[in-house]
Amino acid sequence: MSSLETFPPLPAVSNTAQAFVECAGDGYPLGGFCWRHAVPDSTRAVVIINAATSVRCSYYARFAQYLFSHGFDVMTYDYRGIGESRPQVMRHFQASWTDWGALDFEAILQRAAREFPGQPIDVVGHSFGGCAAGLATSSARVRRLVTVGAQFAYWRDYAADSRWQLFGKWHVLMPLLTRVFGYFPGKRLGWLEDTPAGVVRDWSTRTAAYELRPSGKALGELPFARVKAQTLAISLTDDPFGTVAAIERLLGYFEGSSRSHLRIAPADIEVAQIGHFAFFHNRFQKRLWPIALHWLQQGQLADNTPGRVLALNVP
DSSP: OOOGGGSOOOOOOOOOOEEEEEEOTTSOEEEEEEEOOSSOOTTSOEEEEEOOTTOOGGGGHHHHHHHHHTTOEEEEEOOTTSGGGOOSOOTTOOOOHHIIIIIIIHHHHHHHHHHSTTOOEEEEEETHHHHHTTSOTTGGGEEEEEEESOOOOOGGGSOTTTHHHHIIIIIIIHHHHHHHHSEEOHHHHTSSSOEEHHHHHHHHOOOSOGGGSTTTGGGSSOOGGGOOOEEEEEEETTOSSOOHHHHHHHHTTOTTSEEEEEEEOGGGGTOSOOTTTGGGSGGGTTTTHHHHHHHHHHSSOOTTOSSEEEOOOOO
């Protein structure tokens, strides 16, 4: 293994992203952005970034530019109902977690294969975005997968010191407001983006199994095992969603993949906190982003990677 020092951050690149619209298999238009090098290269991977639930793809733009500056082509997109893919009317708009993976991520996978023929396809998935990576029919195309805080919100997996607060917020108040408004009005509350009712039902359901979530029941055969990617799950010790139990619950579904779980404490990189969202903040370009970069480039961790690799307790 090489050292992370081999991959210093490059100067910020200009925003060279091009907007696109890709229609999912059911015809729904998805908005996204692509960072593309001028000269095609069959050895260059294209990285798809799957966002967290109700987080706009623009949140990941600096990270996308970072990957682009290190030689990747990169695609970001918004799931239906969010950001660039938001409908004119959110009330009673139909969308679920499974739609986000089986339809939306699937459409972007197909676009990547079409627009970048012969190039490897890698994925970075944040929170639910890691789960979405296993829901697409074409997920066997993925060469390498990096997830950050990836899980599907089983409430008993939340960190003990904040479990009941999170339960009340996301499993009681969120579905209650959704029943009133016909969608979750997250923007006016300052809680993420407005969120489709079907996604809220999936999130707030209190079952430990994805296949028993409302949209999971419609899947029939679970598609996760199709993923054969070299998979790195990154979790943070101060992320109340991404506990070891939560990360391993999702990793257990990726039984066809080689899987590694890297757990990082803020003290490992000499900061006070990281949490569920901050991995993708620009301030961590030097300390955290090279971990994902190295995995996407090499399919392994560098010698001096902070944190510790946990023995997996999964099937």
